[in-house]
Amino acid sequence: MTPADLDLRQYAVQGLVQQAGFLALDYFNKSESLGVTMKGAQDWLTVADGAVEDFLRQRLAVMFPQDAIIGEEGGGEASDAVWIIDPIDGTSNFARGDRNWCISIGFLLNGVPEIGILSAPALGEIYVGRKGRGATLNGEAIKVSGQTDIKRAYVELGWSTRIPAERYVAMIGRGYAAGASVKRGGSGALGLAHVANGRTEAYAELHINAWDVAAGVVIAAEAGAYVSDFFSGDGIAKGNPILCCTPGLRRELEQVTQIGSQQAND
Known part of the structure; x- marks a missing residue:
């Protein structure tokens, strides 16, 4: 896979995740639509989890049909090129009206994480990381604190x-x-x-x-x-x-x- 192939994936999926964020935020703002259930002890599930994952799976399958997809809700099998999706990470927060949740999607090539995109729409934040090219928050470069104590x-x-x-x-x-x-x-x-x-x-x-x-x-x-x-x-x-x-x-x-x-x- 060439750098141009990775560029295409990064920029296409940045837009896709932003769209998914609007979908999730619509559910978040209408608590009666969440259809909250439990997968296990403190393991929350909402209608939004399935809807967002389905949206991402369908679009990715059209844009990059050769890539595998693994999602928290729908499962999947890894391959040399695989997208790994969490449609709503922090579902218990999401279900309770807490804004600390996000949509997470990463791309691995030959087992190595190459692209990472997080959208936290209730916080107005989009994080992007690309192996060898740095990381950004809303388009601005970010770095760790550097604290040593x-x-x-x-x-x-x-x-x-x-x-x-x-x-x-x-x-x-x-x-x-x-x-x-x-x-x-x-x-x-x-x-x-x-x-x-x-x-x-x-x-x-x-x-x-x-x-x-x-x-x-x-x-x-x-x-x-x-x-x-x-x-x-x-x-x-x-x-x-x-x-x-x-x-x-x-x-x-x-x-x-x-x-x-x-x-x-x-």
Whole structure:
């Protein structure tokens, strides 16, 4: 695949994700239309999740029929060229009227994240990352905070029902003991984006799925963040831990999260 092929995908899908954002925002602003159900404990689903994913799948299939598609709701199989979609990341926020949610779409070529696009329409923000070309928020270049003192760091620790609560609580405890200010925002994709633009110093989660991070890992890495090797092993199909942080805090945060050379799911 040539750079021109990647250019075409990037710019076409930027427009596509913006359109999907309008669709999602229309549902968000009409709470009676959400049709909220539960896939499991604290695992929310709305009509908007399916509608947005269907919209993106249909358009991508027409524009790039040779590319594979994996979505949170519709599944799919990986190939050498694959789009990975989360139609609404932060669905529990979305369903409750909290604006901290986004549409996430990433493109992997031969297993390497190449393009990441996040639209947070309720916040008026669009993030774009392209491997080797930097990252932007609403068209302006972004970068990590550069903080090196964990006692001045704002760290987001994502929670997953797939991990015993005791391990998550222990990680939070280590974060506070190290002197960090700890938060949880409810959207892993935006958690990575907020490291990229310097709003936080780190995002970590002991297990997260590919559709939550496929866009954010490109955006964060291109903004100068350290990002653990999420797509190692069977990360696309089964997920992995993730640690994303401003580089000067990597070693301390590997100790706090126990993600890094010693993977948290070993």
